[in-house]
Amino acid sequence: MNANEFYEENAELFISQTRDADMSAAYAEFVRRLPAGGSILDAGSGSGRDSAWFKAHGFKVEAFDSSPAMVQATESFADVPTRLIRFEEFEWEHPFDGIWACASLLHVARSSFSGVINRLASALNDEGSIYCSFKLGTQERVLNGRYFNDFDERLLVEALSHTRTYAAAMWRTNDVRPDRANENWLNALLSKRRAPTKSALAANHL
Ligand SMILES: C[S@@+](CC[C@H](N)C(=O)[O-])C[C@H]1O[C@@H](n2cnc3c(N)ncnc32)[C@H](O)[C@@H]1O
Numbered sequence: 001m002n003a004n005e006f007y008e009e010n011a012e013l014f015i016s017q018t019r020d021a022d023m024s025a026a027y028a029e030f031v032r033r034l035p036a037g038g039s040i041l042d043a044g045s046g047s048g049r050d051s052a053w054f055k056a057h058g059f060k061v062e063a064f065d066s067s068p069a070m071v072q073a074t075e076s077f078a079d080v081p082t083r084l085i086r087f088e089e090f091e092w093e094h095p096f097d098g099i100w101a102c103a104s105l106l107h108v109a110r111s112s113f114s115g116v117i118n119r120l121a122s123a124l125n126d127e128g129s130i131y132c133s134f135k136l137g138t139q140e141r142v143l144n145g146r147y148f149n150d151f152d153e154r155l156l157v158e159a160l161s162h163t164r165t166y167a168a169a170m171w172r173t174n175d176v177r178p179d180r181a182n183e184n185w186l187n188a189l190l191s192k193r194r195a196p197t198k199s200a201l202a203a204n205h206l
Pocket residue numbers: 003004007018043044045046047049064065066067070085086087088101102103104105107108
């Protein structure tokens with residue numbers, strides 16, 4: 001079973017376990033970097049919990065997920081346009097102020113991670129931010145049929161060094177679900193690297 005089959009087969013249970021999760025602390029970190037009413041892409045949107053919150057707070061929201069059941073859940077719960085696509089084939093015809101990838105990039109194989117981040121960066125305004133979260137650790141592992149790429153700070157920074165982004169902020173949290181409070185997460189906000197200006201190139205004789 002791959003991650004997609006897991007979310008299809010366990011859709012109702014997964015939605016019921018995650019829709020009420022309190023993500024307010026992460027929302028606050030993310031939205032304070034965005035213009036009021038800016039555009040957000042909810043990447044791997046699951047139940048639609050976060051799309052609904054962003055929409056209710058005045059942002060223009062679009063979403064995608066690789067699971068048809070999750071696409072349907074996001075559309076019906078959050079009432080935002082939601083596409084059926086995978087990170088690995090991601091492309092979008094316009095950029096966003098923010099991309100929110102809560103507990104979703106963790107299912108992208110480590111070998112594909114840098115390429116996926118560059119795909120997302122192509123759909124991000126120059127001043128934009130990507131929020132992402134991973135289970136804290138160093139392993140690639142399969143649990144109940146789902147692949148997980150766990151990151152700690154060092155591994156994430158190393159992986160991002162091959163991308164057009166860098167970690168502007170990283171912080172650890174406990175799982176917000178009471179029955180999982182002993183699980184640790186690595187959260188990060190990514191910014192786009194600036195291309196060197198002509199004067200910087202000249203000053204450095206590059
Ligand atoms: C742990 S859930 C998180 C859902 C939601 N963001 C949340 O925080 O509740 C992971 C989500 O990522 C989606 N997903 C997994 N692999 C994906 C892929 N390769 N491309 C796009 N979405 C994917 C799953 O279908 C699922 O909805």
